[in-house]
Amino acid sequence: MSLTLLFKTITRDVAKVGFCHHVQSLHTGCQLLAAEKALLMKLRKSTGYTFINCKKALEKFDNDIKQAETWLHEQAQKEGWSKANKLEGRKAKEGLIGLFIGEKAAVMVEVNCETDFVARNEKFQQLVKDVAFATMAHHQNKTQSKQGYVKSALSGEEVCKLSVDEGASLADRVALTIGRLGENMSIKRAVTLSVPAEWGVGSYVHGGVSGQTEVAMGRYGALVVFQGGNEGEQNTLGRKLGQHVVGEAPESLGNMDDLPCGESETRLLPQTFLGDPSRTVAQFLTGQQARVLDFVRFQCGEMTSEDSK
Template sequence: MAKISAAQVKELRDKTGVGMMDAKKALVETDGDMDAAVDFLREKGVSKAAKKADRIAAEGLADIHVNGNTAVIAEINAETDFVAKNKQFQTLVQDITKAIATEKPADVEAANDVKMNDGTIASEITEATTTIGEKITLRRFLIVEKEDNQVFGDYKHMGGRIAVLTVLDGTEDVEIARNVAMHIAAINPRYITRDEVPQEELDHELEILKEQAKNEGKPEKIIEKMVQGRLNKWLAEISLVDQPYVKNPDVTVGQYLKENGASIKAFTRYEVGEGIEKRQENFAEEVQNQLKK
């Protein structure tokens, strides 16, 4: 058996766009013959997945897996929202999240090499890409650890379009932690408390509010008081504990937590596709292009 070098693996990856494990396997199977390895990948359908590498995957699902004192929140993307209803894709998302919780990789690159089912996360994604017919990617994940006296709260909206993971102190009631996660899914706070808002962001908002007040022609003597009032309102809107609790707007989230002897240590909110620039498709034009092929 020929010894496969890292340079050969890189060359095959550059030629085909497949993952490292797939490239290495193809070279091993073909005793290092580059052309045969390319054919091997085509025969296995992996090159079909590689052709989809330039597509934009901005849909998909977010998932949460809790295992004792460890929880993982992850986002796996596909090209269309139809795939989110595909049972194979849903199972893939769950299996990936669970595998990450078990192996605790450092980052997405390391996660792709994590063993899952009969292969790795990367190879399972490649296989699913080939079967389902859309580009699928592991976009991001976060591993969260808690203490024995803390509790996780997990909530998924629309089956995983939005996923939220919370960590609460002072209670063992999962329902309270989940209620707060539900609120976060709905209202999307940016910070737990106003004290967490960076000074740079605070100064920026203050300057905007001052300019607004000046443009409204308000007298100088009342501008400072008016700006401070608007700043406090803005801080309350972006700070979780100051927000009216979505299930009972008569109290804030902070008051709800206090009434239950709890406090929130951390939260993570994933919304599928956030921050990804989605390509705008002209459906009629796309159909016409398909008919010409």
């Protein structure tokens, strides 16, 4: 082989090796980029934060996703408190009523935001769930040694002090959600109740959020405490009574023998029953061998006695 041909062969082989090495480096780089992208997408899905913030967190902690997630939550909470202070004067009249039924116990809460758009957001709905669960845990802990009918109303300020997982307060959770969604939010109120074994709790939510199971959510909610009812039909009875309370908005209970006073009737028992306009609520209950003992109705954004103070 001539020197010229030998030189060409060596040059070609070296070029081949260099090209293969370059391709291998590109392949390794692509694999690395794909792994980092998957990690980034996982962090973004689990936290809901922006692409830029997730990328910053992963870079800060050398792709340690747990440390990155913790840092993101801390930053969002700090930012949320800052935003909460800035947005405090903005009206939050939208939101959701959350209703959670336990074993012979129930809670109903109201959590507000500025727009219906945010009320439909999964992160805001998770906040409503957190408030309902924390309120129920507080109620059960407080009533462990009590028997009979126990009912308690809590202001938004009282609910905010309740703890959620890992000792954080609901106020912290509100700030975290404000940091994520950028709207003013507040916990307005809650009611809790427990009933004796022989009593029932009816419930109904109107304008409901689809897909919710444990905590029912909507713009209107009602709890109705009742006794009796035909065997096997108590759940249906409770729902019908809840629908009536939501639809007709009674202000007081009244008595079984009260006479109706026309269309402006605000007492529950003399009202025309929503499920059967030919009878009053009292007449419907008589037919069911039942009686209503108490009820609570929440309408999202409505004025309460606390608002006028």
